[in-house]
Amino acid sequence: MLKRFFLICSGADLPLLNQCSNGEQNKYVGIGATIFFTAFMAAIAGSYALYTVFDNVYTSIFFGIIWGLLIFNLDRYIVSTMRKKDSFKSEFFQALPRIVLAIIIAVVISKPLELKIFEKEINQVLLEEKNQMTLDNKLQIAQQFDPEIAKTNTEIEQLKNEITTKENEVNALYETYIAEAEGRKGTKLIGKGPVYKEKREKHDQALKDLSDLKATNAAKITEKETRITQLKEQQKTSEENTQPIISNFDGLMARVNALNKLPWLPSFFIFLLFLAIETAPILSKLISSKSEYDYKFEHQESDAITWIKQQNFQKNKHLETDKEITNKVYEDLKNEEEIYNHKQKLARQLFKSQADSILQKQQKLL
Structure with a gap:
């Protein structure tokens, strides 16, 4: 079996x-x-x-x-x-x-x-490639968001610097009117005279402006920090959405390429x-x-070829003989008087019919 x-x-x-x-x-x-x-x-x-x-x-x-x-x-x-x-x-x-x-x-x-x-070695190569792809992917995504985040952080620093500058200005005015009251600077007179009041009013106005600036800039900073938070969330979402593509990078072509690196x-x-x-x-x-089988197969194949050639030869001879007989038969028929008279009679009838048909068509045209 x-x-x-x-x-x-x-x-x-x-x-x-x-x-x-x-x-x-x-x-x-x-x-x-x-x-x-x-x-x-x-x-x-x-x-x-x-x-x-x-x-x-x-x-x-x-x-x-x-x-x-x-x-x-x-x-x-x-x-x-x-x-x-x-x-x-x-x-x-x-x-x-x-x-x-x-x-x-x-x-x-x-x-x-x-x-x-x-498989184990290929998995190791694929793991290294996936890790590198993950890093490259994070870098590419970061390049999309980092410029705007950096720009927003710069704007926040500018707003904070404005407050710091204003605070330094208020502190300087405070020191000025206190020094005037103590007689260390300005008029050098101890006490709260007209100059003291003028400097005190200037300090109070600056302090009020500082308070307004803090309120305004605090709102702006909060808004920009919210924007930074949104950008970071979008960045994280983009990384999470693209990570499955990297994780599934283990198809046939990827494995063949990894095999070629071994x-x-x-x-x-x-x-x-x-x-x-x-x-x-x-x-x-x-x-x-x-061997024995080859000789027997060749002999069998040769017999089949010989038989087919014989059949084709006989068919060709039969066809040639049939052609010669047919030609001879028609050649003999060509000389028989009876067939000639019959064909002549049929031709005469056909000629008359054609003449009658032509006459009818001409009469219709007239």
Whole structure:
């Protein structure tokens, strides 16, 4: 049962192969097993690759099986269409396109499995990239909000500086009228004279202006601080909205790029392994000598070609003979008087009918 299954996988002619020795059958059992297990590995690799895309087990398994069947069909076709010839050079050029196709298939099969084998290392590379992307993203978002925040903070500092300047002015006026009252400055007279009152009034007015300025600037500062708070909240919201995009940066293409950043030698050896598996059936047929099955298949193919050529030759001869007979028959009929008189009678009737029809049309025009 298993032997027959692998023989079917090999793409060989089963009735013809049953006439061969056990050794010849075992060779094709090995070829069929190689084709089957290559397709099986392709189905696993395809399922994993598609799982990274769809993130759904059942969908990935379904399309992975389709991919495995496609690889199975391609490999089976490649091996079954190879023919052994008497010249190795002609065999090599016959197998060259198939070897190229096998290399392409090996690359496609090995890459998803490499992603699974080196999953931990790839995750580490992706984590570093995500962290860097997060920092870059925060920097880019900050560049959108920082100028306005800095400008608003500068305006707040200016408002505070205005209050400080006014406070210094009020303090200076206070010191002036106190010094006048004590006789240390100004008129040098101790007591609260007219100059003292003038300076005191100027101080009181400045103090009132300071109070008004504090109230006005406090409202402006509160408004600008509220604006800064809003800008920071918008900045945080932008970071939160873009972070899921960065967190989900682990698709198939991202993982392939991360794999390419790892040392190339392990991946190369895995590729060579699948290349050896994929090209094994082709190379085995290429380097093996012409065997019993090849001779019998060539003989059967030659018989079929000879039979088809004979059939075509007989058909062509039959057609040529039929043409000659038909030409001779019509040549003989051309000289018979009876056929001539009959054709003449029919022509005369046709001519009369045409003349009558023309006459009727002319009468209508008149």
